[in-house]
Amino acid sequence: MKLNTSETANFRIFYDEADAEMLETVKERIKTTYTKVRHDFLITQDAGKFDFFLCPDVDSFIEYTGKSKENYQDWMVGNADYKRKRLCILSPRAVRDRSSEEMMKVIVHEIVHIAMDSLADADEVELWIAEGIALLYAGQTEPEYISETDFPKLNSLIGEEDFADNGGYDYAGVYVWYFIEKFGADIFKRVYMGLEQSGKYLYPEFEEEAVKEFRKRGNEKEVKMDIKAQFNLIAEEYDVNRKKFIPCFNDYYENTTRLIASNIAEPGRILDLGAGTGLLSYFWYQQFPSSEFVLVDIADEMLNIAGKRFKGIDNVHCQVLDYSKELPAGDFDVIVSALSIHHLDDDEKAKLFARVYGKLPTGGLFVNYDQFCAGCPEMNDWYDSYWESQLTDSGLTDSDIALWKERRKLDKECSVEAETGMLRECKFKTVKCVYSYHKFSVIVAVK
Numbered sequence: 001m002k003l004n005t006s007e008t009a010n011f012r013i014f015y016d017e018a019d020a021e022m023l024e025t026v027k028e029r030i031k032t033t034y035t036k037v038r039h040d041f042l043i044t045q046d047a048g049k050f051d052f053f054l055c056p057d058v059d060s061f062i063e064y065t066g067k068s069k070e071n072y073q074d075w076m077v078g079n080a081d082y083k084r085k086r087l088c089i090l091s092p093r094a095v096r097d098r099s100s101e102e103m104m105k106v107i108v109h110e111i112v113h114i115a116m117d118s119l120a121d122a123d124e125v126e127l128w129i130a131e132g133i134a135l136l137y138a139g140q141t142e143p144e145y146i147s148e149t150d151f152p153k154l155n156s157l158i159g160e161e162d163f164a165d166n167g168g169y170d171y172a173g174v175y176v177w178y179f180i181e182k183f184g185a186d187i188f189k190r191v192y193m194g195l196e197q198s199g200k201y202l203y204p205e206f207e208e209e210a211v212k213e214f215r216k217r218g219n220e221k222e223v224k225m226d227i228k229a230q231f232n233l234i235a236e237e238y239d240v241n242r243k244k245f246i247p248c249f250n251d252y253y254e255n256t257t258r259l260i261a262s263n264i265a266e267p268g269r270i271l272d273l274g275a276g277t278g279l280l281s282y283f284w285y286q287q288f289p290s291s292e293f294v295l296v297d298i299a300d301e302m303l304n305i306a307g308k309r310f311k312g313i314d315n316v317h318c319q320v321l322d323y324s325k326e327l328p329a330g331d332f333d334v335i336v337s338a339l340s341i342h343h344l345d346d347d348e349k350a351k352l353f354a355r356v357y358g359k360l361p362t363g364g365l366f367v368n369y370d371q372f373c374a375g376c377p378e379m380n381d382w383y384d385s386y387w388e389s390q391l392t393d394s395g396l397t398d399s400d401i402a403l404w405k406e407r408r409k410l411d412k413e414c415s416v417e418a419e420t421g422m423l424r425e426c427k428f429k430t431v432k433c434v435y436s437y438h439k440f441s442v443i444v445a446v447k
């Protein structure tokens with residue numbers, strides 16, 4: 001059968017001409033659901049691209065899902081197969097006993113499965129957890145069908161048959177909602193990933209409380225991620241490798257920031273140049289949680305992660321911007337940067353430092369945590385070869401190291417001496433390298 005195609009960032013959609021008029025609605029539902037689930041659970045692994053088949057009839061549904069005719073039953077209207085990167089939904093036109101709106105919920109349901117599947121193999125996840133999250137997001141759990149007296153206990157929802165027979169499809173969404181409400185999205189994510197057991201959190205009255213709360217709460221239900229958990233999850237996913245690439249990580253980021261912070265007044269505004277995933281700002285934020293932060297980076301994907309790291313904190317702002325060309329509006333008391341400026345050549349560095357100087361008040365601070373060459377080629381070779389040997393010992397994979405070597409080709413390191421010289425030329429009053437470990441140094445310049 002010949003189907004038309006249409007693309008979104010993560011989905012290639014196959015549809016029949018007869019379904020063309022619902023295409024935009026379907027696409028919108030797919031996109032918003034996928035984005036929301038990934039956002040709520042901080043799912044940042046790139047899962048690649050999926051094929052989404054809006055199947056015009058039952059035969060094509062059977063064909064594209066790879067089911068056999070004998071096994072097909074008429075309640076089967078949607079299917080998500082993460083391993084084959086494929087979703088199949090029966091066109092609402094071909095489904096008799098469900099409205100279009102109900103079929104849209106089926107689409108949302110399957111998209112939730114596909115999005116969550118990048119966290120864990122769905123077959124390894126407890127059924128009420130895997131189904132519950134899909135039912136919850138799809139709005140397939142209706143408060144009016146929930147009984148406060150006659151509800152299934154979770155231990156009766158194990159195994160596909162019991163799950164269906166005992167009301168799993170009606171109640172799993174309720175239980176997942178309450179679990180997240182009570183223990184947080186981060187714990188739910190950990191349980192989903194198999195990092196923790198749900199049994200550690202459950203207790204005898206859990207189901208009863210869940211149905212009562214669910215009915216009381218009506219439609220005001222939102223998945224909320226706790227801020228501290230947010231930081232930790234991001235750290236688990238992103239900062240682990242950073243620590244391996246920077247052998248002196250703790251002294252470099254944390255202790256140096258503490259040293260500086262303990263000697264200055266609380267800044268009104270802090271600017272982070274080349275903020276990336278917000279790691280440096282995170283250390284500054286710990287010292288000055290009331291300051292206003294502006295994080296700029298040219299890479300919007302990285303900045304999105306920073307956005308997640310600081311989600312819900314309204315004194316932290318992210319802005320996609322090429323700081324080698326311009327700085328964000330307004331003045332700043334402190335301007336910081338980590339492992340970014342060494343991608344500029346000396347000319348661009350000098351221009352940047354002059355602009356930075358112009359943004360600071362007298363007494364204002366510029367702090368550059370960066371990567372520097374040794375100043376003489378022999379010692380630079382020492383540093384480089386020793387660094388590489390440290391990476392090999394740190395548990396990084398060969399491909400991590402190969403990528404690192406590729407990235408290193410973009411480096412335009414100058415020496416600490418050259419950079420402190422440039423900063424003095426900009427008329428910074430005090431310029432001092434306050435931390436140094438081989439190639440990693442931190443320079444503080446006071447206006």
Ligand SMILES: [Zn+2]
Nearest residue numbers: 109113131134
């Ligand atoms: Zn499902």
